[in-house]
Every structure is written in structure tokens, then in C-alpha cells.
Amino acid sequence: MFKVQNLLIIWLWLCTKLFTNAFKFNEILSSKMVEFQWPDMETRARAEMNGLYIPGHNVPLGLDRWNDKLFITVPRWKNGGASSLNYVDLKRIGENKSLPLIPYPNWDANTLPTDDNINPSKIINTFRVKVDECDRLWIMDAGKTDVFSEKPALFLPPGIVIYDLKTDQFIRRHHFDEKDVKDESFFTNIVIDTDKDNCDQAFAYITDPNAQGLMVYSYAADDSWRVEHHFFHFDPLNGDFNVGGVNFQWSDGVFGLALSPKNADGYRTIYFHPTASTKEFTVSTEVLQNKTAALSEEKYYQFKFIGERGMNTHSSTSVMDPYSGVIFYSQIQRDGIACWNTKRPLNPESFHLIIHNPQTMVFANEVKIDQDNNIWMMSNRMPQFLYKQLNFDDINFRIFMSPVNDILTDSPCV
Known part of the structure; x- marks a missing residue:
């Protein structure tokens, strides 16, 4: 006892x-539900009517913080994902804890392209992001949407997109080599290895849990390679x-x-x-x-x-x-x-x-x-x-x- x-x-x-x-x-x-800061309610209504925004299909996943911006990713798991990379302004947080998400850097970058002429600064579908010591935002972009459907829509090869957080300007996009992307690849998590005194000597490590691998990216060489173990x-x-x-x-x-x-x-x-x-x-x-x-x-x-x-x-x-x-x-x-x-x-x-x-x-x-x-x-x-x-x-x-x-x-x- x-x-x-x-x-x-x-x-x-x-x-x-x-x-x-x-x-x-x-x-x-x-x-209760993901909501975005739309330009106006007419734009929101039109997006919902056209199936470009289905509220119940938007679920947040990743986050990171830089100064007053708290970045929140909303992967395009299914059709109707309005904006994949977003933030909230931490200065606005008070009693209201349900703030609308603001697309980063803007709506245009998060709007899916309608033709083959795709601006490399576009953010197609991101699961996780990472802020580095050099005030850069590293975005792992899957390049495809509706990932839970039988036929996901592929817009771009998977790769990394980098933005300058001080200016909100696009820096570069790097596509992974075709030989490093397996049929079952699904790149998700990303961490950055850098030093604020030597920003060009940065490396990114990206996981591929579905295909059991790890991608390594060298910023200085603008080159990537797949590691398996x-x-x-x-x-x-x-x-x-x-x-x-x-x-x-x-x-x-x-x-x-x-x-x-x-x-x-x-x-x-x-x-x-x-x-x-x-x-x-x-x-x-x-x-x-x-x-x-x-x-x-x-x-x-x-x-x-x-x-x-x-x-x-x-x-x-x-x-x-x-x-x-x-x-x-x-x-x-x-x-x-x-x-x-x-x-x-x-x-x-x-x-x-x-x-x-x-x-x-x-x-x-x-x-x-x-x-x-x-x-x-x-x-x-x-x-x-x-x-x-x-x-x-x-x-x-x-x-x-x-x-x-x-x-x-x-x-x-x-």
C-alpha cells in the first residue's frame, strides 16, 4: 500500500x-480556421467561388520568427490553398489571438501561375522555413500542389527560395538536380548552417523523409547534392x-x-x-x-x-x-x-x-x-x-x- x-x-x-x-x-x-488578410472582401469571395480558396483545406504547419514578423506556412495539401508563405505582425497581437495571415512577401508571390512562364520568386508550396543569422529567409519549396491527390500539380522542380528580410527582395532560387529527386521524394524540413560574419559560406540541410534522404546545399557554390544512409x-x-x-x-x-x-x-x-x-x-x-x-x-x-x-x-x-x-x-x-x-x-x-x-x-x-x-x-x-x-x-x-x-x-x- x-x-x-x-x-x-x-x-x-x-x-x-x-x-x-x-x-x-x-x-x-x-x-478555429485559417483566414488571410485579403485585399478586399470581393477578392476573397471571388477566390472562394472559383475554388482558389477553400477554408477547410488550409492548415498551418511551420513557423519561424524575425523581428516583428512571425512566419507561418500553410502547405497546399489539397486544392484551395490561398497562400503558402505568410506572416503575422507581432506588434498587433493583443487580446485578439486570431489574426489573419498576411502573404509574404505579397499576394503575387503566393498566387499560383497560370502559364509556363513562372517567375522564380514564386512560392508554390512550402512546408517549413528558416531564418538565418544574416537576415535571410530560406524557403523549402516543394514546387507542386495538391500533394494528397492522386495527381499533384507540378509547377517547378523542388528547391530552395531565399529572400532578403531587410528589403523583402528575392535573392535566388535553386532547383535540385533531377537525379537527386526520387519518385517518392517529399522535401519538408530545412535548417541553415551559417555565420553572420561570413554569410556567403552558408549550407542548408533539407530532409526527404518519404525517400529516406538528406539534401545538402552550398550557398557559395550554388550547388546541391543528395546524401543517403x-x-x-x-x-x-x-x-x-x-x-x-x-x-x-x-x-x-x-x-x-x-x-x-x-x-x-x-x-x-x-x-x-x-x-x-x-x-x-x-x-x-x-x-x-x-x-x-x-x-x-x-x-x-x-x-x-x-x-x-x-x-x-x-x-x-x-x-x-x-x-x-x-x-x-x-x-x-x-x-x-x-x-x-x-x-x-x-x-x-x-x-x-x-x-x-x-x-x-x-x-x-x-x-x-x-x-x-x-x-x-x-x-x-x-x-x-x-x-x-x-x-x-x-x-x-x-x-x-x-x-x-x-x-x-x-x-x-x-
Whole structure:
């Protein structure tokens, strides 16, 4: 009886701790349905009448912040996606948490082309974006829309689009080489490795979870190459998911990427994991940035398995706090965020769920740390959207924010 009481006390303490941390996480934005800031209501009505805007087909996915702009991506999962890359003005956030999304850099860039003469600055379909230290926005553009239909509409080859955030001007577009794009390729996550003192020496790492690969892009060389490894593949024993009352099976490979600060050799360690997996791996960016080495068979042993996170710890995105060495993980099956201190071995005992809310954080799919060391998270009920139907009488999409130090205070990860 004594042991049972002790376990109950510990369980109650853990629940209190998780919800206490959840309360530290401020709900910045929330909405029942995605709405955009249209030029006027006539334009909105015309778009809806012509099937160019179907409100229930717009679900947000990725985010990142630069100054007063909070970027929010709305992938064109189905037809009727009005604008794929958007932002909200953080200065306008107050009691009203349901602000309309403003297309970035404008409506024209996000309007699908009607002929073959496509401006390279167009944004066809983006899932995630990343702001770098040089005030640039890197956009992974899938180049095709209606991705859940039998015949997606292909407008451009997949690749990277880059904008200057200080001027909102287009910098360049890079298409991936045809040989690096597989039939099942679906490029999603993107992280940037750069230095504000040497902006041209930047690299982007882009995941291809459907085809189990990683793309590397050199800004200086304007060149990209595909890297493949066994560790990029999904774990067949960890492909069953239960989220918000929805059961489904995924076979997503490498997805989460977290970059360390520079090591003594001038390179970073990249921590990565497949979504359909509970294992974590690393590789030095020195291997990825050397095109010859990255494509050679000798690279195999440069990739390291570093540990197991534990049951139901599936994660989409992850991000490292450069000051503490703690990595934060979205926890898509546990409705929250977990953390692990990279100074410790990775195992179920060192991997901690620190924020959890089964009502407001269903499918916590995106986690980022901004230039002011605030952590951001988005939950969006994606499984309900994909496999059932969202109830638009409820709040479906939420964005939370908190200073990293507040989240780490009294955390088991410090």
C-alpha cells in the first residue's frame, strides 16, 4: 500500500510539473480556421467561388520568427490553398489571438501561375522555413500542389527560395538536380548552417523523409547534392501512431534536425532522427559539406547512433539551445515538448517530457528557437485533418512561446 501511495504521489507531482511548465508557455495565437488578410472582401469571395480558396483545406504547419514578423506556412495539401508563405505582425497581437495571415512577401508571390512562364520568386508550396543569422529567409519549396491527390500539380522542380528580410527582395532560387529527386521524394524540413560574419559560406540541410534522404546545399557554390544512409530510414517497429484519438501508420524517415554550435574544428554536429523512430543519431557537418566525402561509401562510419529516447517519443522537429546544449523535441504522440541535455548519455531516463497539454497541444509538430532565445511551438491537429475531419467550431491551431530560460528553470534537463 505504501508503494502504491508513493507512486500516486510521484504521478501527481509529475502531472503538476508538466502543466506548470505548460502554463509558462504563453499562447500567442489560436484559431478555429485559417483566414488571410485579403485585399478586399470581393477578392476573397471571388477566390472562394472559383475554388482558389477553400477554408477547410488550409492548415498551418511551420513557423519561424524575425523581428516583428512571425512566419507561418500553410502547405497546399489539397486544392484551395490561398497562400503558402505568410506572416503575422507581432506588434498587433493583443487580446485578439486570431489574426489573419498576411502573404509574404505579397499576394503575387503566393498566387499560383497560370502559364509556363513562372517567375522564380514564386512560392508554390512550402512546408517549413528558416531564418538565418544574416537576415535571410530560406524557403523549402516543394514546387507542386495538391500533394494528397492522386495527381499533384507540378509547377517547378523542388528547391530552395531565399529572400532578403531587410528589403523583402528575392535573392535566388535553386532547383535540385533531377537525379537527386526520387519518385517518392517529399522535401519538408530545412535548417541553415551559417555565420553572420561570413554569410556567403552558408549550407542548408533539407530532409526527404518519404525517400529516406538528406539534401545538402552550398550557398557559395550554388550547388546541391543528395546524401543517403541507413540511419535516415524509418524503424518498422515504430510506425504506429495514436494522436488525439486517431490511429494511423507512418513510414517517415529522417525529419528532425538540430544543429550544435561550432565545435573546436569549426564544424557543427547535426543531431537527427526519423519521425517513425525513437532513436537519435549524429554526424559532423564536415562530412555533409564535403561533396566528395558525402557521396562516398567511406562516410558510413562517420554517422553515429547515440541512443534511444523511449516509448512513444516520436518527434517531427527538434532544435538545440546553443547556450545550454539542451535539445527540445516536438512530441507528436505526447501532446507537448520534451528535452534532452546533450552533455548526458541519451536514454529514456535522461529524456524528459517537460510540457504537456492533451487539449491544446494535440500534434505538437513544430518547435523553433528565435534570435532572442525564445522557444516557439505550433500544434495543429494534423491527424484529424488528414484522416478524419476538423471541427471548425473548436480551436484547431495554436502557437505558443516562452523564453528558453523560463522553460528550463527547474527542468530536469539542466
